[in-house]
Amino acid sequence: MEINEEESYLNHTEQRAVANKKLGLKLVWIVAGSLLFAFALVPLYDVLCTITGLNGKTKSTATEISNTKVDTSRWVTVQFTSSVMPGLGWNFYPKQASIKVHPGQVHTVLFEAKNTTSQTVAGRAVPSVTPGSGAAYLKKIECFCFLRQELKAGETKIMPLRFFISPELPSDVKEMTLSYAFFSSDK
């Protein structure tokens, strides 16, 4: 009798070991899932920022010129700021600090970049719009920020930006700031 009891006890422990392993492996799926989630956040974050204008993210491709009606009843001030990030030996600034526009009207603004080093250097401009809620309504038709820009030693280049403000811009936005940060794209 005693041996039988011992056996059933052993059986019980073995069964439990199997059950433990099973549950343990199931939990590994949660771990794998959340690791996957971390990497999935990269594209999700990008999409979310573009949709909501979070971080002042604007579309990085050109908008077609459409026959949008110009809304002459309101003015929007658009300011331009620029900065050059460490590691890029350029001067870079907008030719105009700000302009007043009607929503729907197409404008061209010029930026000037100068390579102050003695080498050919490539850079990329990253835009950001404040307030973020207006970012989606600033439509670019042509922009130097769509492409990598290369400047020879000492070269100066005029970089145009053609844009319009969509008339659907929320009425509480009366001022917008478009900022460009130029990063080195030589690695």
Next chain:
Amino acid sequence: MSTTTVAHHDEHADHPTGIMRWLTTTNHKDIGTMYLTFSLIMFLVGGSMILGIRAELFQPGLQLMKPDFFNQLIGVHALIMIFAALMPAATGFANWMIPLQIGAPDMALPRLNNWGFWLLPPSAILLTLPFTLALFGIGDGALATGWTFYPPLSVQGGIGVDFAIFAVHLLGISSVLGSINIIVTLFNMRAPGMTLMKMPMFAWGWLITAFLLIATIPVLAGAVTMLLTDRHFGTHFFDAAGGGDPIMFQHLFWFFGHPEVYILLLPVWGFIPQILQTFSRKPMYGYKAQVYSLWAIGALAVVVWAHHFFTAGMPVPALLYFMYSTMAISLPLAVLFFCWIKTMWRGSMSFETPMLFTVGWIILFGIGGLTGLVLADVAADAQYHNSYFVVAHFHYTLFAGGIMGIMAGVYYWLPKMTGHMYNEKLGKLHFWLTAISFNLTFIPQFFLGLAGMPRRIPDYALQFAEFNMISTIAAFVLGLSQLLFVYNIVSTIKGGKKATDQVWEGAEGLEWTLSSPPPYHSFTEQPTVK
């Protein structure tokens, strides 16, 4: 909860002796002891690092170290205290006490348990090795970005960042393994009759902690892996020039980082009510309310992360959401505070060292919680962000709320684990020295923060000198009084008055039905809980 005790024949502990016992052990008590010992050692290492910082901040100007070394000490201090001191201490208690509390013979996955521990020492070496390497002219020292690894600084940093990234990988794997083990143990190994809603509160605290860990640690692992590939393999996850976004790192990091705060605190919230009921000699108040509150806090913990970087720029609706959801955590937390206080209410209380630490803990952790409510306010946070106010706040939650809670647990369970009573007088002295010097260290830092002193800067303006001086002196008292703690533990392990099985007059639960110390293999036949 009434239990039928099973008599034990004290079996011969058939295990290898010497170092092989500790290397190969799968026994939950051995592994628990190793976790707790490791934690105590790393607590002293991390503490000496911050004393270096406080010494530099004793006076304005740079006296003792270069700013770069100062930054390294700050970052490594935080990583060690969080990952190598607080988390292993909680895991050590889990290993020791959860099988005893739920009447299980051991943890569910003993080999995994051994691995979980032995990943820790290598990661501690990885974290601190760059300091030594720098002495020999290899690299420029340890991680100097603060424990948060924010890019672009961490992308530009030296080899210390790589070492820290790999250390975080190992620490992450270790705590994920530990968590899986605890969940399986709690689901599969409970004594017959112990339903989930009869589990001791410590088991509940750890169950939620373990789920938070396996859900969020992989996100941190993913984030630092992206950092690694950004640093060495030409990816642009966090590089704005390549279409990435450094702010995204902050989202990923704090998606882990905020739950981490609760990972550190939930195990403590588990055993604090047990200590309270023991020394109040009456059952804990609101068991169910506490369990539901723990779940509510665990759930809210993963949806409030962005309050750590309100100032990074966010649309107003997002700011409001993160502000209100953060403040909402104070509701279940208030329920817990209420239950803790009500447990003591009209109890027949006595104030042995564990109870002293627990009552002190409630007050100090309360201050930590309330100052957190201030920081959660978007409008106020613009002033407090990255100031010493934040430093004082999270030390009230993590030193008072975390470490002092752990100390309460150590004094509470040490007689059970060693079979000897600790020196009560020394314990009480340790409490008063710790509580007073802790407050003298950090109250001045609240004022410094309000006056605008930024954190993580080795030099400061002259008007901050007096408060910094007080803070530094108190910090050294705080640090040195921990030697009393170490002495008390060591001498209790070596000998002392024999502890009874129940140890404390009001102690209830399965762990107190075993002998002190419990036999090497306990509950080989499970008790039945009615």
